[in-house]
Amino acid sequence: MGAQQVRDDFAGLYGAEPEGVWSAPGRVNLIGEHTDYNDGFVMPFALPHVATAAVTRRDDGVLRLHSADVEGGVVELRVDALAPESDRNWTAYPAGVVWALREAGHPVTGADVHLASTVPTGAGLSSSAALEVVIALALNDLYELGLQRWQLARLCQRAENVYVGAPTGIMDQTASACCTRGHALFLDTRDLSQRQIPLDLAAEGMRLLVVDTQVKHAHSDGEYGKRRAGCEKGAALLGVDALRDIPYDGLDAALARLGDEDEVVRLVRHVVTEDQRVEHVVALLESGETRAIGPVLTAGHASLRDDFRISCPELDLVVDTALASGALGARMTGGGFGGSAIVLAEAADVETVTKAVESAFAAAGFTAPRTFEAVPSAGALRVS
Numbered sequence: 001m002g003a004q005q006v007r008d009d010f011a012g013l014y015g016a017e018p019e020g021v022w023s024a025p026g027r028v029n030l031i032g033e034h035t036d037y038n039d040g041f042v043m044p045f046a047l048p049h050v051a052t053a054a055v056t057r058r059d060d061g062v063l064r065l066h067s068a069d070v071e072g073g074v075v076e077l078r079v080d081a082l083a084p085e086s087d088r089n090w091t092a093y094p095a096g097v098v099w100a101l102r103e104a105g106h107p108v109t110g111a112d113v114h115l116a117s118t119v120p121t122g123a124g125l126s127s128s129a130a131l132e133v134v135i136a137l138a139l140n141d142l143y144e145l146g147l148q149r150w151q152l153a154r155l156c157q158r159a160e161n162v163y164v165g166a167p168t169g170i171m172d173q174t175a176s177a178c179c180t181r182g183h184a185l186f187l188d189t190r191d192l193s194q195r196q197i198p199l200d201l202a203a204e205g206m207r208l209l210v211v212d213t214q215v216k217h218a219h220s221d222g223e224y225g226k227r228r229a230g231c232e233k234g235a236a237l238l239g240v241d242a243l244r245d246i247p248y249d250g251l252d253a254a255l256a257r258l259g260d261e262d263e264v265v266r267l268v269r270h271v272v273t274e275d276q277r278v279e280h281v282v283a284l285l286e287s288g289e290t291r292a293i294g295p296v297l298t299a300g301h302a303s304l305r306d307d308f309r310i311s312c313p314e315l316d317l318v319v320d321t322a323l324a325s326g327a328l329g330a331r332m333t334g335g336g337f338g339g340s341a342i343v344l345a346e347a348a349d350v351e352t353v354t355k356a357v358e359s360a361f362a363a364a365g366f367t368a369p370r371t372f373e374a375v376p377s378a379g380a381l382r383v384s
């Protein structure tokens, strides 16, 4: 849905034009999975799919929320009554941002909001972060809070962790807030320092496909939290603040120290090797060896499947089939347990790869996947 439509729908709903319209994108992660809550490296880029919000400020303590994507009317809340984990609906994301801003001392006294999103939900493409960031950016502008993008991302993460109750890292909110068109974002999640890495695959005759397996994932279910707790246990056993502090060339020694803690050994090995893969991909891209990132992506998938154990048959089938039909590399992306995979392929091979994946899904009796090309797009912005 276009921004003008969102503006018009707001006017129809609330009886006046909004003060402004903002958008914030979903993301795919090129490499660096489950490293963000270990203070490590990630490398997402923004999708052209966005959450769009038309918003007007209110000064009477009332927050009115409406979504074009969800059945039901306007939800009316009082900003001073917002309470963590009190809401299991979509409204928890925008309301959580208002709560986080107020809790941080920002004088947000209400808003009228109408939202519409083109980011697929449950596909591991950060539909919830897009909702949070678009609201944070709108309120930052309307209330003239003067917060920087990384600060908005931190507040949105707090909304998700505390208000929604999902123990996620900082990658998705930072990607939505800070990515720029034509670049992947090389982000150090420890201090949020970042570097924009040019990524124009089409100019080099390649494409990056996103294959949504249609297997719905959910963060707040226990598996994500269990992996996070396992990583924290590993860091504690090894006497470091976070697994980021285990250097790649110290991995074998660290694993030896963990002895027969098999599960922790696997989790630590994934995180430490994944950080190294991010740095490797950055080095390859910066030296113009773009095709060589393919096998690194594929190695990342193997690590998520075998060590972190968060893949599923549908994701493995995408990866195996894509590679068997000529892709340069493929991996699951996002939190896991369903959602999407990415496939790096020569432009000339895209049709063959796509058809092979579709046929393999049909033969396995899986729901047909949805495939689209991902081009690094703009981060959050004010549209009008």
Ligand code: GAF
Pocket: 029, 032, 033, 034, 035, 036, 037, 168, 169, 170, 171, 172, 219, 334, 335, 336
């Ligand atoms: C989800 C989380 F929200 C991110 O913080 C990150 O941990 C990711 O899973 C895995 O890399 O998208």
